[in-house]
Amino acid sequence: MKKLIFIFSFILITNLSLASERFIPLELFTGGEIRDDTEIKFTKANLLFGEKKRKKIVGPEDWKNPQTGKLVKVYKRTRKSQSGVKTQLFTVTNDGQCIGRVWDSRRGGRIIVNGCKFPLGVWKEGETRSFEGSSGGKPRKIELTILKLGKKQNSSIKFNWKLYNMKNGKLMDDNDYTFSPGKAMVGLNDKNISK
Secondary structure (H helix, E strand, O other): OHHHHHHHHHHHHHHHHHHOEEEEOHHHHHOOOOOOOOOOOOOOEEEEEOOOOOEEEEEEEEEEOOOOOOEEEEEEEEEEEOOEEEEEEEEEEHHHOEEEEEEEOHHHOEEEEOOOOEEOEEEEOOOEEEEEEEEOOEEEEEEEEEEEOOOOOOOOEEEEEEEEEOOOOOEEEEEEEEEEOOOEEEEEEEOOOOO
């Protein structure tokens, strides 16, 4: 009987630990159709999203980095507002661990190195990963924490994204994001860090 209880406990613990880990596909970020495989692929995206349908993501397309001359596959995300259109370009970064910005139209346009805005690949619920990059030549640290993961590739996810100034360690931005299949970003809790 003790042996049977031990085997049952082992199976239960193994299944619980596996349930809190999953593959997060790129299509969850782009709003594309979720595939069954676990490969990060640049699949076609053309989606209007957001509550007021002011946001759009299209791609992939080739973009030439003006600093390096290197061609990069990117998705273009735009957002219409009263002050105009904000454009951001995203690509897979950090050895496939996330998709991040490489260019942002705000403040006259900025090149971003090693950006990280959305988790990709295998992550665990509660896991935190940190990445170092730069925005407009200024060193930054990005921290992602998975808040809610779901069990399947087509489950919604919720995560926290923090941005730090690496020179003084100051927290610059703190947001919770929710992404859902076929809809891209469906929730943003901007914690309004005073600057």
